[in-house]
Amino acid sequence: MTLESDALAIARAGIRSADPARSVARWFRRRPGGFRVGRTFLPVPRDARLHVLAIGKAAGAMADAAARIGGRELDGLVVTPRGYPGPRCDLPVRYGRHPVPGPESLAAGRALLAHVRSTRPDDAVLFLISGGGSAVAESPEAPLSLGEVARATEVLLASGAPIGEMNALRRHLSEIKGGRLLQATVARRRATIAISDVVGDAPENIASGPTVPDPTTFARAEAVIRRYALGRALPAGVVRWVRDGARGRHPETPKPGDPTFRGVPFALAATNRTAVAAAAAAARERGYRVRILARPIVGETRPAAERFARQLNSSRKRAGRSACIGGGETTVTLGPRPGRGGRNQEFALAAARPIEGRARSLVLSIGTDGIDGPTDAAGGWVDDHTARRAREVGIDLERVLRRHAAYDALVRLGALVRTGPTGTNVTDLHVGLSAPAISRGTGRSSPRSAAPSSRRRRS
Secondary structure, rough: OOOHHHHHHHEEEEEEEHHHHHHHHHHHEEEEOOOEEEEEEEEEOOOOOOEEEOOOOOOOHHHHHHHHHHHHOEEEEEEEEEEOOOOOOOOOOEEEEOOOOOHHHHHHHHHHHHHHOOOOOOEEEEEOOOHHHHHOOOEOOOOOOHHHHHHHHHHHHHHHHOOHHHHHHHHHHHHOOOOHHOOOOOOEEEEEEEEEEOOOHHHHHHHHOOOOOOOOOOHHHHHHHHHHHOOOOOOHHHHHHHHHHHOOOOOOOOOOOHHHOOOEEEEEEEOOHHHHHHHHHHHHHHOOOOEEEOOOOOOOOHHHHHHHHHHHHHHHHOOOOOOEEEOOOOOOOOOOOOOOOOHHHHHHHOOOOOOOOOOOEEEEEEOOOOOOOOOOOOEEEEEEEEOHHHHHHHHHHHHHHHHOOOOHHHHHOOOOOOOOOOOOOOOOOOEEEEEOOOOOOOOOOOOOOOOOOOOOOOO
């Protein structure tokens, strides 16, 4: 086995731990007369219906698990990004766009609202929420258009703003986000099971919180526009809408304490820490001494990657095989003409120089959803030879990182990781491995030939 194959196996173990079906099964149980979500019992009369509304990248598998456990005829709707697996159960499915909402997202959002508005007071509604929900289902606040909301999303994605700041603004442009979807149903029995794709696991930031109250305000959204100097880049209608809302001219999103949400259970079924813990266990099984980074890895991608590489280097001080494992979600502030790439590809490439010459060292960075930025890759890996190989083939790593063009560089280096959509999303995993140098004559395989075997194109 190689460091490369070990790293990929460790990452896969982390991703498997956030399997959507198993995650739902841990929190949703059928009981006589109803269902249990976590510790809360939801009584469902025999003549009432159970509605399952699943939204996000893990929606298909989450809905299938709920259908198996429910054991009765279900109503509902599944909304997931195109290219992700739909449900196998009989629930209808809509495919939206991601990461920027498109016409399919608008159709899906309106279908969701229509469905929850059709429920009866005695019905039960189970919301299954996962990452990607902010884009795949959308219904803009009138008079905003889908084009204005889509452009606002593009601007936010390129701004370098953390997810909490982005969603404070997005929640105030939507009829679905910030608790508005749950607010639209008259059903008295409601519950949410969520798989978190955000650092900190704040419920209002998972898919922009369609079923939970919004602690932010129009004034906070306006402050985001000022803080990141977005006024000229955003559509004028969006800026005007937020400004008028901050002055009390539009109704606010529902806030904590709103009676609509009283007694409504919210269960976090899987998080990034779930994946990190499982990855660490897999590393230990392979004989690595493991260091788990206590804090989420956040901030600008390049300095975050360099810090991670230094932490891996410091783990080498004692003899033996060592692993440094962390998770989180970094940000990339794009320039006017960025190249192809994603934050995980950039994270990996930025770690190449700090580990250069550190015999038998490797850093792998992967998005647990299998999609890194607007590319077909999940991430990438580098080792202690990558920087030298880059120079040999004429790749200027500094220029590549400055242009945010990691994808093509990693393709040339044979170090791109392609998994295809995994069906879940608990942000990113970063795996650093090191091992004692192998003495001359042991026949160490070249890093290029040892590339992970699963680097395949998404179908």
